[in-house]
Amino acid sequence: MSDASDARLTDRRNFIRFLAASPVMTPTAVRTLVGSLTLGSTSALAQSYDVLRAPAQAVGDVIAAPEQALNVMDFEPAAKKALPPAHYGYLASGVDGDETLRANHEAFSKIRIRTRRLIDVRKIDTSVTIFGQTYATPIMLAPVSSQGAFHPEAETAVAKAAKVKGNGMILSTVGSTSIEDVTEARGAPVWYMLYPTDDWTVTEALVKRAEAAGAPAIVLTVDRQGGRNTETLFRLRRDDTRNCKDCHAGGFANEVSRKPMFDDLDVSKVTNLYGTGMTWDYVDRLRKIVKGKLVLKGIVTHEDAEEALKHGVDAIIVSNHGGRAEESLYPTIEALPEVVKAVNGKIPVLVDGGFRRGTDVIKALAMGATAVCIGRPYCWGLAAFGEPGVAAVLAIMQREFDTIMKQVGALRIADITPDMVSVG
Ligand SMILES: Cc1cc2nc3c(=O)[nH]c(=O)nc-3n(C[C@H](O)[C@H](O)[C@H](O)COP(=O)(O)O)c2cc1C
Structure with missing residues (x-):
């Protein structure tokens, strides 16, 4: 201190x-x-x-102010209390029995940390440089759609907190805020996460708009092709007495056109953002139009990581969509090593899914990740308390991360090495 x-x-x-x-x-x-x-x-x-x-x-069971939180999990009950049941259900849900969602976090408890002593760690530097941009921390904000469902200030509040804390941020195609507004609030370019539409003209326009706003990376999410059963959401929706149709008119073009990234675009031919039949040819096609970096989000196997290298991808985010894509029971922290091995240092590998503690972060970095992303935790902070809630979540995770960096004797991120963890 x-x-x-x-x-x-x-x-x-x-x-x-x-x-x-x-x-x-x-x-x-x-x-x-x-x-x-x-x-x-x-x-x-x-x-x-x-x-x-x-x-x-x-304090009771539910914190009433961000400052009362002892860890980021403390924000979840506060978010639940603040949100209508269906919106909380949307945030909380995994798929099927939520087993992959739980497995993502539980897998961290199988990894132990090997600490080192007698190193002067009073001054540490947690910054990382990715694609030439330096961030104060390796903890980035994963793309989360529709943040207006959690708080009226939505992605703007998140971006402001990220600006203060120096976190990198990825904006979803189906965010509630435009990339221009988010970039302004973040005070620096953000990465843009792309759901490809089934109308190439629209997809191309989204990429161009993101790049014009300075996005250094287009993050293509590839793990949502099969449809999904978000059972927790469906169950909690039953407790919601509001008329969902008031806001969700139905019809895909209607839903999509409510999102600001689709403003001024003709979305009448768009029928789907997810099951678009996308293959590696699509990645090649995108590669040709993306001027900056192209990132694939949702890779969990060495086979796909090897393929990504062949197709000129610039980074991978190991992700199962926070257990919202399929009930694979394959925690991302367990998938990380096979992807890191396949990539062999050629491109950055990021990972998300279940990161709730600073110790989770250091485990991933020791296992070869360049950075990690968090999804639900910052949305809990947002839902419960707006920007101060997000700021508190980021501060707590950073504080925990600083502590464990010192305990393993790492002065900078490059000092975090595989021998700092023991797996199995
Ligand atoms: C409510 C919600 C919405 C999400 N929306 C998107 C999205 O639009 N695009 C995307 O690539 N991932 C999306 N994700 C997945 C996150 O980017 C991230 O992979 C996941 O939240 C990480 O797991 P965690 O929530 O356990 O931290 C969403 C996740 C949640 C919880």
Whole structure:
């Protein structure tokens, strides 16, 4: 912790003692103020035993402010409370029995970390450079569609938090905000995730628009070809008394045309974003029109990774769509090694699915990932508290990551090596 934040903590402690001693303050009022003061610093909570010396603060089962969160999972119940059942169901759902969704995270518990001692780690650098752009952290924001369903400020709030924390961000084709607005809020170009339509003219226009907004990478998502059974969403929708038809008029072109990336495009011929019959020929076709980097998201096997190299792909995101594509039971952290091996350092490999702790992040980096992406956690923060919620999620994961970087004795990302984990 820096000297400045130490001093801030001391000031805060003194002020709280003064309040607690004041005859005009009730215990409840002191607790409320302590909630916003003691926990106001992203570094204070859970990093410092000062929190133990503060008066007890009952939080209950659901946090009421971002500062009350001890870890990113604390935001999920708060998101559930804030959202209508169907929207929470959309965010929470995996497919079928949600087993792959759970497996993604549970797989991290089979990987142990080998820590190193007696290395001066007081100053560490967690920055990564991908495609010539440097980010303060290897934790990026995965593309998540329709964030307006979670909070009115949607992707704009996310981009603002990402700007402050230095996280890279990927915008979905079916986001609730245009790439121009997100780029402005992020204060830097974002990657653009492409769902190819079944009308090439529309697809081409989307790519051109993203590139005009400065997107250094087009991320083609390839894991949504088979349709899916989002059972948790369907179950929770039953508890939603609102009339979904008020917003979701039905008809694919109707749905698509509500998303700002389709503004001014003729979408009358678009019938599908997902099951478009796409093959490697499509990747070649796209490769020819994408001026910057082309990334494939949704690769989980060495066979497809090898194919991606042959087709001039610039990076891979190992992903099963957060357990929302198929019930494969193949956690992405377990798929990562076969993809890393096949790629053999030729292009960056990113990975997402179930990252909830800083320790999860370091495991992936030790196993050869260049960076990781998170999906649901930042959306929980968004749904519950808007931009401050996203900022808190990013701060907590970063704080945890900083801690484990120091414990393994890594001063920079390049110092994270395979021998820092023991698998199996
Ligand atoms: C509500 C929701 C919407 C998503 N929308 C997209 C999308 O539009 N495009 C895409 O490539 N992936 C999408 N994903 C998948 C994420 O990019 C990412 O792969 C996944 O969330 C990572 O797993 P995690 O949620 O466990 O972190 C979505 C995920 C969720 C939860």
